[in-house]
Amino acid sequence: MRRSISLIPYLGVIGLLGAAWPARAEAQLLERALVIENARVLSFNGWQADGVSVLVRGGKIVQVARKIDAPFLSRRIDATGMTLTPGLIDVDSALGMNPGGNGSSDPRRRAEDAFDRFATDEIRAALSHGVTTVFLSPGGTVGVAGFGAAVRLRKDGDAWGEVLETESALCADLGSNRRPLARLRVWHDLRKQFQDAKAHREALETYEEELTDYEDELAKYREENSDAEAEDASGEKSSLSKRGREGRMRAPTRSKKSGAGQKKSDKKKDEKKPPKKPREPRRDPRLECYFRALDGEIPVRIIAHRTEDIRNALELAEEFRLELILVGATEAHKIIDEIKEADVRVVLGAQAPSPLSAAGQRAHGQQAGQLSEAGVPWVLGSGSNSNSGAASRFLLFNSMLASASDQRDSLSRVTREAAQFLGLSDRIGRIGRGMEADLVLWSADPREPGARVNRVYVAGRLAFEAPKPKPGTDKEAGQ
């Protein structure tokens, strides 16, 4: 009886330790290595190799070789007859984003906040077709929509999605399907936002310069005055430098007060007035969202389909020296030389618009081929403008449709090239040592009609496994 009672504190300590242990650390420590053996590996430009094994540990690819000695207790997957590719990357998706919405233009919105981490059905559908990373645009409005995010479809508890980059790009839409006057207004507003942001940025920079000058002058002024006052002033200056920006905002106010106090004594000794503190411009968080784009740190994605809208976007990029990405670009072929000269990148959307729409009637339907011919870099997404994220499922089909006109490798475009496009090529888009273990096992070459996804790994963990096919059907479908 006594003994059993004495065990309780120990058990309690063990329980507490267990509860306090970080889940991910535990997972990494206890996670068994994964070895995918004897797969056919498809990589860029049609290169392929048979009988390749891949060792995954801690969510990353550790080794790619013909023969791997599987570590003790590792999970071994025999992939004989199967094809292994990197997870597909959709550079323009609406996955997990609530469709519709008609909000006002506001750059402060972030796609990450709108992403439904519990949209399990939709996310699993995308995974079941091999998609493991998506770029999400906030969408839902014309004009500036906000910041787009790159999200990896990794499962964490019940929720999905690991945000790789919160502010991957600033997104805007010129509303190509609106009437001419409405489109003019959208363009005018967008340009004004950038103008205001630039002016705001300049005002803030001028203020910073003036503030530095002011501090110097103030210090000089105080040195010139009585010893006691000079001590006070130096004391205050040292606290100024410690407090940083906000401190600096308040400091001159104080010094002004003390300066006011000094005035009477100054008047007695010297007629010289203290320097005047510069006035800080009112901060505008909306306009500050444009700063990173104006600095060229992040690209600006503009949805533009019509020739006029594409021209306006190019003009905007030139005026503000933006790193522009044209999205949609249905009529790109009409001004292909201008696009080439402007040195921009293009994201083509899903299927071309219906031939019955105004844009569709003028569309050439061969943008892909023409852009490639002109040497304009482009990638392909499933289309953030589509009604739902469902289109992400058929990213590879979409890429294959484009390949029919430019004959480039459809798989590379949605893996390696897409990763480069998002600036994530050191982490995803390739099967190589040190890369994230986002891998897809297909029943055959994914471009073959009957190919199916058998298994999908995200960060080395099984994210999707196909239900076993009914006897006979799979064999026939592969013909």
Added chain:
Amino acid sequence: MKITRWRGGRFAWVVTLCVASLLGTVLDARPTAAAKAVLVEGGRVLAKDGSLGANPGVLVADGKIAAVGGVDVERHRAAKLPTVRLAEQSVLSPGLIDLFSVVGAYGNNIETVRAIDPETRIVEVIDPTHRDLRSALEHGITTAMVCGAGANLIDGQGAVFRTHPKRHDDGALSLDAWEAASPLLIALGGSALRPDREPSSRTGAVSLLRSELVRAKKDKKSRDAVARFLRGETKGIAYAQTALDVQALLALLSEVGMATRPPVVTSTEVPYCLDELVAWGAPVVVGPYSFDSDTSELEGAAALAAAGVDVTFAGGVPVFSAKSPRITAALAVRHGVPANVARAGLTSQAARVAGIADRVGAIEVKAAADLVVFSDDPLRLDASVLRVWVGGVEVHRSDRSKREEIQQ
């Protein structure tokens, strides 16, 4: 004597000329006829059952397929007569057929004045020179079936035609239609309900359709389109989208009874009316599928195929892109339809649904030479159309195909 000889010489000269010209014609005749024949060899061929196999050589003459492999092909090959050589990966396919298309008739196939409207003829509104027809042709669709949009219960007679117009001696163009194949469209669905005429409710719709079918059935001598369809003299097609409408329509048609059960066009709720469609026994037209379609809809084709129903595809060109029939078939395959079934659904089975299986849809002797060369399996969406022949005449050749030939 001199004169006679001279006269005889002149006569002989004329005779010689005549004989020479005759001989020339005779000698010329064989090469001319043979020159018209073209052998398409190399690459692969899409067979009637939808499988892909090595091309035994397809000989095209007089607008028809004269031989598939065999002695004639060997003879043509030996004589080094005109030959089109295909690349190894290429596939020679019968022209694709877009069932339930709107090509050339968009906006003109919706007539809503009378709910029972059997005498409207879609063939009369299709512009043979419409650019949508050309676009469809360049994407490998050589035949289309256009029907009403289901805005009426009996929605007129559809049209089955080639997307390449017929050119007459005087240069005029006309639609190359198979009028005998025009199907009568019988539809049930929300779009047939209107506030300004009967029926305005589903109950009314079923009742109105029943009374019309019963009337036509009773009148054994009637020459109207509904009666002729029920007697099996003309073709028909049944259209409904929701499972409820499919069930009601098929029940109604079974109740009335008809000589031949018409194919059914339906897509969105196939899994929910699968049993009825299987029991009906006629082919089913699904699609158009798009990348936005619900998974349950995309799985419909596979469910039908697994149950032994013949599946074919609607492309919906130009409301959907001209690649839509292939996209629909490729999506169906990704969701479980065997590839052979899907390829047949684009060609031979589609011809059966359109009622022209004896003329197009398969590469076999005596079929019309409506042929398409794809750079790869047409179910692979990265395959492009290289060449199109209609009635043995090349009507489209892609830039890629021309480039490749120059390189060779």
